[in-house]
C-alpha cells in the first residue's frame with residue numbers, strides 16, 4: 001500500500017463509476033436508487049476536491065482516497081437513513097412526548113389506520129349506497145362520551161381554538177381572565193390565537209385572582225365569547241380565585257354570550273386514580289353548562305393528533321357549515337384511529353389505551369420488568385443498575401405530578417454517558433434515553449413490552465461494536 005504523501009494528486013481521486021462499483025456504492029444504490037447514489041458520490045468527490053484546493057490535509061493515494069470517499073458516503077447515507085418520520089423506541093419515560101409523536105396509538109387504532117389506508121367508507125353510507133357524512137361515527141362517540149349534543153373533529157386543538165374563535169368572535173370581544181393568558185408547548189399562545197381569529201382580547205382580573213364580578217363588568221355590547229382556558233402546563237398556587245364554570249355559564253346565558261372552554265389535554269374519564277387530580281374532565285365541563293369545549297386527541301385522550309370540538313347542536317352545526325371547516329378537516333386515518341380509541345373508552349377498556357396504561361403502571365410493576373430486562377440483557381461490557389427515579393406525563397398535562405419509577409442505569413467502561421446515549425439514539429432502531437447523574441437511564445414505563453427485544457438487541461449491538469473496535 002502506498003504511504004499517503006503530503007501532496008495529494010487530484011488524478012488519484014476515484015471516478016464516480018469506480019465508487020458506484022464498490023460494495024458500499026452498490027448497497028447505497030440498492031437502498032436509495034442509482035441516481036441518489038451517483039449524486040451522493042459526486043457531492044462527496046466535490047467536497048474532497050474543494051478540501052484539496054483549500055490545502056486541508058486529506059492524505060493522498062488512490063486507495064486512501066477511495067476509502068475516504070466511501071467512509072464519507074456511508075456517514076451521509078446513515079444520517080439520511082436516520083432522518084424522516086420514523087419509528088423509535090421511547091425509553092425516556094416521558095409518556096406524552098411531543099417530539100416523539102405524543103400519544104402512541106392502541107393496537108386496535110393502529111390496525112384501524114392500516115385498514116382504512118386504501119379505499120374506505122369515508123363519505124359513503126354502505127347501508128344505503130349513498131353519500132354519507134364524514135367522521136359521523138367519531139363525532140357520535142365523542143358526543144356519547146362527553147354528554148355533548150354533537151362534535152366535530154379538526155386537525156389539532158390549536159386549529160379547534162382558532163376555528164371556534166373565528167366563527168363566533170371575529171370582529172367582537174372575547175373576555176378572558178389574566179391568569180389564563182398562557183403559552184402552551186412553546187408555540188400556542190392564547191393572545192396570538194385570539195388576535196389571528198380577528199377577535200379583540202378583553203382581559204379581566206389579575207394573574208392569581210379573577211372574580212365573577214370582573215367578568216360581569218367586562219361584558220359589553222361587542223362581547224361575543226367568555227373564554228376559559230385550562231392552563232395545562234402551568235399552575236398558579238396559593239392565593240387564587242376563579243368563578244366556577246356553572247357561575248360563568250349562568251352569567252353567559254343572562255348576557256347572551258357564548259361560554260367556550262379550551263380544555264387542552266381532554267381527559268374523557270376521571271384520572272385521579274392515576275394521580276392526576278386536577279385534570280378537567282370534558283363531561284364535567286359540558287354538565288356545568290359550557291356551550292362549547294375544545295381538546296386534543298393525542299394528549300391524555302391517547303389517540304391520534306386531532307382537535308375535538310364538542311358542544312351544543314347549533315354551535316357544532318354552524319362550524320360544520322363554515323367555509324374554514326373544509327381547510328381544517330382531518331384525514332380518514334385520523335377518524336379511524338380516533339374511532340378505535342373512543343371505542344375502548346366506550347367499553348371502559350382503559351388498559352387498551354397505551355397512554356392510560358403507561359400512566360397507571362406502578363413502581364413495583366416497572367421494577368419487576370426492569371429486573372427481567374436486566375437479566376435478559378447480560379453483555380460482557382455493559383453494566384446495569386436499577387435505581388429510583390421519576391417518569392413524566394409530558395404533553396403539557398399535569399406539570400405538578402411526578403410518577404415514581406424504577407430506572408435501568410446503563411454504563412459502559414469505555415464510553416461516556418453522552419457517547420452511549422448517542423450510540424443508542426443512532427442505532428438501526430433509534431433508542432431514545434435520558435441521562436441522569438452522568439448515566440444513561442432507561443425507563444421501561446414508556447417502552448412497549450413488544451419492543452423490549454429490539455431494545456436489548458440495540459444494547460448488545462453497541463457492546464459488540466465497541467469490542468470489535470478495541471481488538
Ligand SMILES: *Cc1c(COP(=O)(O)O)cnc(C)c1O
Pocket residue numbers: 156157158159161184185188229230231232233262263264265295296297306307395396
Ligand atoms: C395543548 C393545548 C393546546 C394545543 O393543542 P394541540 O393539539 O397541540 O394543537 C391548546 N390549548 C390548550 C389548553 C392545550 O393544553
